[in-house]
Amino acid sequence: MLAKVILYVLALGVVSLTVSAETTKLRIGVQASGTAEWELAELASTPHPEFELDKQTLASPEAGKIALQSGGVDMIVSDWLWVNRQRASGMELTFYPYSDMTGALLVKTGSPIHTLSDLSGKKLGIAGGELDKNWLLLQALAQKQGIALANTVEKIYAAPPLLNEQIKQGRIDAILTYWNFAAKLEAQGYKVLLTGKEIQQGLGISESVPSLGYVFKQSWAKQHTAALQSFFAAAHKAKDHLCTDDKAWQKILPLTLTDDVVTQQKLRQRYCEGRVEQWGAAQQQAAQQIYKVLHETSHGQLTGSSEHLQTDTFWTQP
Numbered sequence: 001m002l003a004k005v006i007l008y009v010l011a012l013g014v015v016s017l018t019v020s021a022e023t024t025k026l027r028i029g030v031q032a033s034g035t036a037e038w039e040l041a042e043l044a045s046t047p048h049p050e051f052e053l054d055k056q057t058l059a060s061p062e063a064g065k066i067a068l069q070s071g072g073v074d075m076i077v078s079d080w081l082w083v084n085r086q087r088a089s090g091m092e093l094t095f096y097p098y099s100d101m102t103g104a105l106l107v108k109t110g111s112p113i114h115t116l117s118d119l120s121g122k123k124l125g126i127a128g129g130e131l132d133k134n135w136l137l138l139q140a141l142a143q144k145q146g147i148a149l150a151n152t153v154e155k156i157y158a159a160p161p162l163l164n165e166q167i168k169q170g171r172i173d174a175i176l177t178y179w180n181f182a183a184k185l186e187a188q189g190y191k192v193l194l195t196g197k198e199i200q201q202g203l204g205i206s207e208s209v210p211s212l213g214y215v216f217k218q219s220w221a222k223q224h225t226a227a228l229q230s231f232f233a234a235a236h237k238a239k240d241h242l243c244t245d246d247k248a249w250q251k252i253l254p255l256t257l258t259d260d261v262v263t264q265q266k267l268r269q270r271y272c273e274g275r276v277e278q279w280g281a282a283q284q285q286a287a288q289q290i291y292k293v294l295h296e297t298s299h300g301q302l303t304g305s306s307e308h309l310q311t312d313t314f315w316t317q318p
Contacts, residue, residue, distance in 0.1 A: 024227035027054045028214075029064045029073035035180060035271060036077045036098065038252050043238040045251075050230035068093070068215065074224075075216040080287065080313055081133065081294070083215055085303065087310035092218040094315040096232060097210030101274025102196020103127070103134040104182040107174045108167070109191050116142045120152040122173035125163035127181065130155070133211070134176055134196050136297040137290070141202045143297075183270040187263040200286075203293060207286035210276050218312060225318055232317075236276075243272035284314055 030036045037055075044053055056073055058064045064076035069091070080095040087093060107113045113122065116138075126135050142149035156163070156172050160181040166172045167185070174193070175185070186192060197208060214232070221228055241248045249268060256267055288309050295303040 023049060023052050024224050025052045025054050026224075026227065026231055027056060027072075027074045029056045029058045029067050029076045031061060031064065031077075032057050032059065033255075033257055034077065037255050038242060038271070039235055039238040041252050041255060042242050042248055043234050046234075048230060048234055051227040053231075068217075074220055075214050077212055078215045079133070079211055080213060080309075081291070081303065084291070084306070084310050084313045087313055088304055088306045092312075093215055094218045094221065094312055095213040095215050096315045097213040097276045097279050098235075099212045099274040100208045100210040100276050101179040101270060102200075102211055103176060103178045104192045104196060105134075105138065105174060105176045105194040105199075106167075106182055106185050106190045106192050109189050111173070111191065113174055113193065116145060116147055116149065119149065119174060120147075122153055123156055123171070124153040125156045125158060125166055125172040125175040125177070127158070127160040127163055127175075127177040129157050131298055131302045132176075133294060133302070134199070136294050136302065137196070137199045137203065138176060138194070140293050140297045141199050144203070179270055179274065180267060183266045184258070184263055186270075187260065187266040200290065203289075205286050205289050207283050208278070209283055209287045209290055210279065216315075218315070221315060229317055239272075239275055243268070243275065284309075287314075 028040070030040065040053065040055055044055075056067070058067065058076070061078065064073070065078065065082070067073045068076045077098055078095075083093045083095045113119060126132060128135065139149045156166070158166070160177050163172065163175050163177055164181055164185060167175045167190070168188075175182075177185075179196075182192065194202075196211075200209070216228075242252065243249075253264060256264055258264060258267075291303065291309050292307070295307060
């Protein structure tokens with residue numbers, strides 16, 4: 001009888017070890033107050049046998065890039081342009097889409113600015129600096145209309161929160177900023193002149209291209225493919241749940257960092273509009289078109305010397 005009990009206990013131990021071995025710890029670095037935390041919070045509310053999340057809060061996007069490159073985390077949220085440049089220099093990073101939400105160009109309601117030509121002589125606040133993707137694409141669109149936008153506006157580069165305050169105080173006439181800061185202004189009555197998607201459409205790019213995604217090393221992905229696929233499926237489901245279930249959304253409201261109901265609603269609306277519905281050859285070809293525009297407009301300063309996207313910049317699930 002004792003022998004049977006010992007064998008039973010040993011069997012339980014083997015099962016426990018097997019389950020543990022099959023569960024992959026995903027060390028994901030996310031920026032403090034970033035919107036990726038929303039779906040990760042929802043995702044963490046349900047156990048997943050294939051993976052265990054180890055969320056590490058990062059001080060800035062640059063801190064995330066350093067952590068990924070040094071092996072401090074397995075995955076971060078970043079853009080495919082950075083991934084492509086790293087691949088061109090020999091680092092085997094790859095990208096899987098997270099959100100196709102883009103920034104926007106906004107003005108005050110009642111502003112005399114209705115077109116890009118109306119920006120002439122005005123103060124334009126630009127988030128992200130002179131190599132910001134939205135700013136480069138906006139210049140390319142203006143160029144199609146015969147406008148040298150960089151020469152006709154007074155450019156004000158600053159962090160998004162500061163630019164939001166400056167337009168409220170009337171210190172700038174228009175603002176080109178990231179989607180979540182644009183949503184906060186929309187909630188206060190500011191008018192969207194152009195979205196990032198509309199800028200791309202004006203350049204002849206009809207497909208929606210995700211700007212942000214999960215970034216990880218290709219070799220790591222090969223070793224943990226099943227866990228990675230399970231994570232992506234769970235993350236997609238978590239985002240859908242936040243967009244369709246009011247109770248789930250209520251739980252993550254503190255992460256929006258605002259008590260204003262209208263702002264919360266606008267953030268949810270724009271966040272949910274950024275769900276990636278299509279991702280395949282057509283979208284990746286559109287990414288190549290965007291890349292070409294950015295390479296030419298920035299004279300290679302943003303993209304590096306490579307004129308084309310590198311092979312495997314975008315991760316393909318086996």
